[in-house]
Amino acid sequence: MSAWTGGRRRDAQSSQQDDSVSPAPGNQLGYWLVRLACPSQLLSTGPSRWSHCRKRGIDGNLRTNREAEGSDRENSRHTESSYRHSDNRHASFTTPESAGPVPRCGRRADWGSQVEDDEMRRDVQRDMQRYRRRILGAEVTQRERKTSSGSSGSCDSREGENMETDDAVLLRRQKQINYGKNTLAYDRYIKEIPKHVRQPGVHPKTPNKFRKYSRRSWDQQIKLWKVKLHAWDPPKLDCQDKVLNNIEELGLDDVMDIELDFPTLTDPQDAPAPPTTLCLSLEGDGCLGTPIKMQKTETTAEPDAV
Amino acid sequence: MENSTEDYRIQSFDLDTQVLLKTALKDPSAVNLEKVSSIIVDHSLKDQVFSKEAGRICYTIVQAEVKQSNGNVFRRSLLNRLQQEFKGREETRGRSLQEWVCLVTFICNIFDYLKVNNMPMAALVHPVYDCLMRLAQPDALMNEEEVDCLVLQLHRIGEQLEKVNGQRMDELFFLVRDGFLLQEGLTSMARLLLLEMLEFRAGGWLLSKTAHTYYYSEIAD
Numbered sequence: 088m089s090a091w092t093g094g095r096r097r098d099a100q101s102s103q104q105d106d107s108v109s110p111a112p113g114n115q116l117g118y119w120l121v122r123l124a125c126p127s128q129l130l131s132t133g134p135s136r137w138s139h140c141r142k143r144g145i146d147g148n149l150r151t152n153r154e155a156e157g158s159d160r161e162n163s164r165h166t167e168s169s170y171r172h173s174d175n176r177h178a179s180f181t182t183p184e185s186a187g188p189v190p191r192c193g194r195r196a197d198w199g200s201q202v203e204d205d206e207m208r209r210d211v212q213r214d215m216q217r218y219r220r221r222i223l224g225a226e227v228t229q230r231e232r233k234t235s236s237g238s239s240g241s242c243d244s245r246e247g248e249n250m251e252t253d254d255a256v257l258l259r260r261q262k263q264i265n266y267g268k269n270t271l272a273y274d275r276y277i278k279e280i281p282k283h284v285r286q287p288g289v290h291p292k293t294p295n296k297f298r299k300y301s302r303r304s305w306d307q308q309i310k311l312w313k314v315k316l317h318a319w320d321p322p323k324l325d326c327q328d329k330v331l332n333n334i335e336e337l338g339l340d341d342v343m344d345i346e347l348d349f350p351t352l353t354d355p356q357d358a359p360a361p362p363t364t365l366c367l368s369l370e371g372d373g374c375l376g377t378p379i380k381m382q383k384t385e386t387t388a389e390p391d392a393v
Numbered sequence: 394m395e396n397s398t399e400d401y402r403i404q405s406f407d408l409d410t411q412v413l414l415k416t417a418l419k420d421p422s423a424v425n426l427e428k429v430s431s432i433i434v435d436h437s438l439k440d441q442v443f444s445k446e447a448g449r450i451c452y453t454i455v456q457a458e459v460k461q462s463n464g465n466v467f468r469r470s471l472l473n474r475l476q477q478e479f480k481g482r483e484e485t486r487g488r489s490l491q492e493w494v495c496l497v498t499f500i501c502n503i504f505d506y507l508k509v510n511n512m513p514m515a516a517l518v519h520p521v522y523d524c525l526m527r528l529a530q531p532d533a534l535m536n537e538e539e540v541d542c543l544v545l546q547l548h549r550i551g552e553q554l555e556k557v558n559g560q561r562m563d564e565l566f567f568l569v570r571d572g573f574l575l576q577e578g579l580t581s582m583a584r585l586l587l588l589e590m591l592e593f594r595a596g597g598w599l600l601s602k603t604a605h606t607y608y609y610s611e612i613a614d
Contacts, residue, residue, distance in 0.1 A: 198476045199469030201516035202509060209510045 204258075207265070211257045211296075218297045219250070249299045260296040263309045267293075272319040279319065291315035401450040402443055406436065414450065421458040421467065429454065430471040434478065437499040441491065444498040448506030455507060468507065472516070475500060479520050482527070494542045497524045501546040505553070513557055521554065522561045529568035531576055540583045543569075544590050552598040566594065 195201060251257060267273065280290055294300075294308040403414050410432060417429045433451060437444040455468045478485070478496055486493035501524070504517045527533060528543035555562040572579070573587040589608045593600050600608070 198472035198514075198516045198520075199465075202468065202472060202514050203465065205515050206509045209512065213510070 207261055208254070208258060211254075211261050215252070215257065215297065222250070250297050251299050257296055260294075260305065260309075263306075264293060264296065267309065267313045267316060270316065271321050272316045275321060276316060276319040401453070402446050403450065405440055405443060406432075417454050417467075418450070418457060420461070421454055422461055422464075426454070426458065426467040427470040430467055431474055434471065434474050434499070438478070438492050438495045441495055441498070444495040445502060447499055448502035448504075451503060452506040471503070472514075475503065476520075479524075482524065486527075490536060490538055494538055497528065497542055497546065500524060501550055505550050513553055515557070518554070518557050519561075521550070522558065522565065526561075526565055526568065529565060529572060531572065534572045534576055534579060534583060534587075537580060537583055540586050544586045547590055548593070551594060555594075555598075562594075566591070 195204065251260075276291065285292070291312050294305065294312055300308070401414070401418070403411050406414065413424055413429065413432070417424045417426065430451075433447055437447045451467075451471060455465070458464050458467050479500065482493065482496060485496060500517065501521055504513060504521050507514060509515075525543060525546060528539045528546075533539040533543075551562070569587055569590060573584060573591065579587075585608070589600070589604070592604050596604070
C-alpha cells in the first residue's frame with residue numbers, strides 16, 4: 088500500500104519540481120520588483136557601458152569574440168525556460184518577459200545556475216563568519232586598551248551591532264560586487280596596485296557588504312566603486328569596435344545617472360572624472376588608454392581638494 | 394596528487410578524444426569545455442564502466458578550470474546537459490534500460506564527486522532521489538539490472554543522501570521494503586540485494602561482520 092502512496096508522493100514531488108521551471112503567474116510582480124530594484128541593469132537590454140570589458144558573459148563563458156553568440160544563446164535559453172502563462176490572459180496584458188532581461192536576483196531554474204547560487208550563498212556565509220571573528224577580535228583588543236589607557240574607543244567598536252546579517256541583502260550585494268570584479272579592469276587594478284600600496288580615497292575600495300547601509304547608499308557606493316575601477320580598463324586596440332558600439336548603446340540615462348550622482352559626494356577626492364571628461368574620453372576614442380583617464384581624474388580632483 | 398591518466402578510464406575513447414580530454418585535464422582553457430562536457434555525458438550514457446567513474450575526471454577538470462581562470466564553464470554545461478538528460482529520463486528508460494541505468498549511475502557519480510565547499514550540490518539532491526525512487530518502483534524491481542543499480546548507488550551515496558534529506562530516504566525505503574516483502578515475481582537475487590540494502594541502512598550504512606559473511610561468502614570462496 089505504501090508503495091502506492093509512495094509512488095503518488097513521488098509523482099507529486101517530481102511534478103512539483105517540473106513546475107518550478109516555469110514561474111508562477113505571480114512572477115509578474117517579481118519581475119517589476121526586480122526592475123525597480125536594479126533598474127540600471129535591466130532597463131538597457133544591450134551591453135551596458137560596463138560590459139565591453141567583462142571577462143565572462145552571463146553564462147559564465149569567457150568572452151572571447153563571442154559576444155553575439157553569447158547573447159543569442161541567452162535569448163534561446165530564455166525562451167526555452169518556458170515563460171508561459173498558465174492562464175488565458177491576453178499577451179498584451181503581460182509584460183513581454185521573453186524579450187526582457189534575465190532576472191538576476193530570482194531563483195534560476197537550470198542546475199548550473201542553481202549550483203552557482205548555492206556556492207555564492209555558502210561563500211557569503213563563510214565570509215560572514217570570518218568577518219564576525221575579526222570584528223569580535225578587534226572589539227576585545229579595543230576593550231583591553233580602553234581599560235588600560237582609559238581613552239575612549241572609536242565608534243568602530245560598535246560594528247558588531249551594525250552588521251548586516253540578512254542573507255538576501257548579502258547575496259544581492261555579493262552579486263553586485265562580483266559583477267564589478269568580473270572585469271578586466273579589476274584584474275589589472277589588483278595586479279598593478281597591490282593591497283598595501285592602496286590609499287583610501289585615491290584607489291577604489293570594495294564596499295563592505297557587512298555594514299548596515301541603506302539601499303540607496305549601498306547602490307551609490309557600488310556605482311562609485313565601479314566608476315573608479317573603470318580607470319583601469321585595458322587600453323586594448325582590438326576592443327575599439329566594441330567601444331564604438333558601446334557609444335551607441337550608451338544611453339542618455341547612463342550619463343544622467345552619473346550626473347545625478349554628483350551632488351551627494353562629500354569628499355572631492357572620491358570624485359571620479361566629472362561627467363564631461365568621462366564622456367569625452369569615451370567619445371574621443373577608446374584606445375587612448377585608461378592611465379590618461381586616471382590622470383584626468385586626479386588633476387581635476389586635486390585643485391578642489393586644496 | 395599525481396593522477397595518471399589511466400585513473401580516468403579514458404582508454405575507451407578514440408585517440409583524438411583522448412588527446413582532447415588530456416588537454417582538458419591539464420589546460421582547460423585551451424579546449425572547448427562545452428564540447429568536452431557533452432563528450433563525457435554521451436560516453437557515460439553508452440559505457441557502463443565509464444559511467445561509474447566519470448565523476449572523477451569531471452572533478453579534476455572542474456578543479457583545473459577553477460585554478461586556471463576561476464571559471465566554471467565546464468561545470469555549468471555539464472550540469473545543464475545532465476539536467477536535459479534527467480528531464481528525458483522516462484523516454485530514455487523506455488528506449489534502453491542500459492542507457493537509463495548509465496544515466497542514473499552517472500548522475501549519482503557526479504553527486505558523489507562534485508561538491509560545493511565540501512557539501513553535496515543541493516540542486517542534485519531531488520533529482521538523484523527521483524532517479525532512485527524510479528528504480529524502486531515495482532516495474533523496475535522486476536529488472537535485475539535496475540535493482541543492481543539501485544543497490545550500488547545506495548552503497549556509494551546513501552549515507553550522504555540521507556544526511557541532506559532524511560525524509561526522502563525514508564520514502565525510498567518504504568518502497569524497498571514493500572518490494573522485498575510484497576512483490577511477486579522478484580528473482581531471489583533481487584530479493585537478496587534488497588534485503589542486504591535494508592540491513593545496510595539499518596546498521597547505519599555499515600554491514601555487520603556476520604551480515605557481510607552471509608552476503609559475500611559465496612563470492613569470497
